[in-house]
Amino acid sequence: MASQLRLRSALALVTGAGSGIGRAVSVRLAREGATVAACDLDAAAAQETVRLLGAPESGEPAPLRAHAAFQTDVSETGAAKRLMEQVQASFSRPPSVVVSCAGITRDESLLHMSEDDWDKVIAVNLKGTFVVTQAAAQALVSSGCHGSIINISSIVGKVGNYGQTNYTASKAGVIGLTQTVAQELGRHGIRCNSVLPGFIVTPLTHKVTQKVRDKVIRMIPMGRIGIPEDVADVVAFLASEDSGYITGASIEVTGKRLVWGEGGGQRSGAFRR
Numbered sequence: 001m002a003s004q005l006r007l008r009s010a011l012a013l014v015t016g017a018g019s020g021i022g023r024a025v026s027v028r029l030a031r032e033g034a035t036v037a038a039c040d041l042d043a044a045a046a047q048e049t050v051r052l053l054g055a056p057e058s059g060e061p062a063p064l065r066a067h068a069a070f071q072t073d074v075s076e077t078g079a080a081k082r083l084m085e086q087v088q089a090s091f092s093r094p095p096s097v098v099v100s101c102a103g104i105t106r107d108e109s110l111l112h113m114s115e116d117d118w119d120k121v122i123a124v125n126l127k128g129t130f131v132v133t134q135a136a137a138q139a140l141v142s143s144g145c146h147g148s149i150i151n152i153s154s155i156v157g158k159v160g161n162y163g164q165t166n167y168t169a170s171k172a173g174v175i176g177l178t179q180t181v182a183q184e185l186g187r188h189g190i191r192c193n194s195v196l197p198g199f200i201v202t203p204l205t206h207k208v209t210q211k212v213r214d215k216v217i218r219m220i221p222m223g224r225i226g227i228p229e230d231v232a233d234v235v236a237f238l239a240s241e242d243s244g245y246i247t248g249a250s251i252e253v254t255g256k257r258l259v260w261g262e263g264g265g266q267r268s269g270a271f272r273r
């Protein structure tokens with residue numbers, strides 16, 4: 001729950017805003033005062049997020065027209081640039097907060113993974129983050145505006161995860177990309193950080209069986225699986241000036257899960273202590 005309006009004059013672009021973490025991030029940033037450009041592959045889902053932004057904690061209807069939905073496939077060539085043009089045309093300024101949440105999984109063990117499943121995951125999770133970050137940075141630099149770019153990676157990008165060579169490589173790439181962007185754009189007043197969630201309950205993780213969830217919970221000292229709002233809290237902090245001297249960081253939001261790696265794949269349904 002936001003305690004103050006830290007983002008009162010901010011325009012925030014959120015990809016993957018139609019579901020899970022991206023939706024929770026959109027809601028949280030709006031509650032902190034930001035105007036949200038909610039982007040998703042699924043136009044109706046993005047619209048639904050914008051509708052939800054109209055129910056602030058006070059019960060007063062929010063200025064719905066302030067927020068807007070955009071349909072984009074971040075993996076499509078040229079799409080990020082077109083999105084940035086649309087957002088700037090709608091709001092007459094570039095977004096000062098950019099959160100890349102769009103992501104997919106196509107799990108399979110290395111021995112059986114198809115090149116197509118590798119390419120799709122890299123295209124959305126890694127290239128999609130690159131093109132959105134680049135388009136936002138170009139718009140901010142050319143207009144002389146400062147900004148905060150936040151990329152949603154994953155803890156498995158640091159430690160690996162059974163059945164996810166494609167996904168873990170894409171998320172490790174996001175961490176490296178973020179660190180380099182922070183080095184290059186600091187002099188322009190643009191910060192870039194990544195967030196590394198652990199197991200968060202969203203449609204992305206719905207396929208995990210209750211048995212596996214119970215095992216996961218036993219591995220988390222905080223005693224519970226994460227919720228999208230846990231990630232949104234950290235994104236709001238990184239978006240705000242409360243984190244004004246933090247850039248190039250990778251912040252883990254995992255409840256300090258103890259065991260990762262072999263047997264931890266979401267598809268396998270088997271874990272080893």
Ligand code: NAP
Nearest residue numbers: 016019020021041042073074102103154197199200202204
């Ligand atoms: P989610 O509920 O499936 O949300 C992902 C959103 O991204 C969906 O609305 C999806 O749209 C959208 N999307 C997929 N491909 C896209 C594309 N090419 N262009 C634009 N939007 C696209 O998943 P989530 O759990 O909230 O995940 C959000 C981010 O957090 C992802 O990057 C994920 O890798 C990361 N993450 C999640 C967890 C977790 O445990 N949930 C842990 C670590 C990291 P459709 O529904 O139409 O496909």
